[in-house]
Amino acid sequence: METDRSASADSHRARIITAAARLLAESGREAVSTRAVSAAAGVQAPTIYRLFGDKQGLLDAVAAHGFAAYLNEKTDLTPSGDPVEDLRTGWDLNIGFGLANPALYALMYGEPRPDATPPAALAAAEVLAAHIHRIAEAGRLRVDEERAAQLVHAVGGGTALALIATPEDRRDLTVSDLAREAVIAAIITDAPALAVPGPAGAAVTLRAVLPQTSALSANERSLLKEWLDRIARC
Structure with a gap:
């Protein structure tokens, strides 16, 4: 059960980062709102706060992911x-x-x-x-x-x-x-x-x-x- 929850969290995290990165690249930082990201990733807004703490935490995760991929x-x-x-x-x-x-x-x-x-x-x-x-x-x-x-x-x-x-x-x-x-x-x-x-x-x-x-x-x-x-x- 714990493993399933962890896998689900990882899946949500990856989808959210991917969605936020796409919005950032296409329209800049201002486009990366909690509402826009949750809609693009297909998750509820509370999921973003639970996984990243706040919007800045999400932006930091997006930047870290993008730089690591580069x-x-x-x-x-x-x-x-x-x-x-x-x-x-x-x-x-x-x-x-x-x-x-x-x-x-x-x-x-x-x-x-x-x-x-x-x-x-x-x-x-x-x-x-x-x-x-x-x-x-x-x-x-x-x-x-x-x-x-x-x-x-x-x-x-x-x-x-x-x-x-x-x-x-x-x-x-x-x-x-x-x-x-x-x-x-x-x-x-x-x-x-x-x-x-x-x-x-x-x-x-x-x-x-x-x-x-x-x-x-x-x-x-x-x-x-x-x-x-x-x-x-x-």
Whole structure:
């Protein structure tokens, strides 16, 4: 009996998300009302509240579902031997995702919620963090990982939203290329950071590979991480 109820809830959830995603893509966020979604999904409005809590919970679920489906379709996300080139690929995929799914992208990034980041935006941040970490491991990162990720996120997201807001016949996609290369120049060195004089580059690289060491206790690793983060920001 419990299994039947769970299967029914999953079925309702999938239908509701599919219906809401279709309304979002066709007519924008304002079209995703509880009444419209319940009618399109063939469920009662209370079912939506029971499964998603409120309209924002439903919108978050739609965004997470859409972004996950997009990632699953992109085999280009498989890491190559060049983490910097992988960052370029990730940037271009982000811009492409935004232009192909403007309402969904605006849902993820158009209304910042510092107290409750949408699940889809969290998933995107994890993908970005993985790109940045691989660059740090290669000794190519000029600044600490958190700062680098924040800069790529801010400029990449702003560029995508600006292009979305520009009529298609007036979009200049070379703006994205220029922004991408400016960010890469700001956070990445041409040679491994250890070849650059000064302690900051060495701290960034050592911080990236610190989890690989077994010579330190957990407390020692935590303390060293704190010191390296401080040095990297100098």
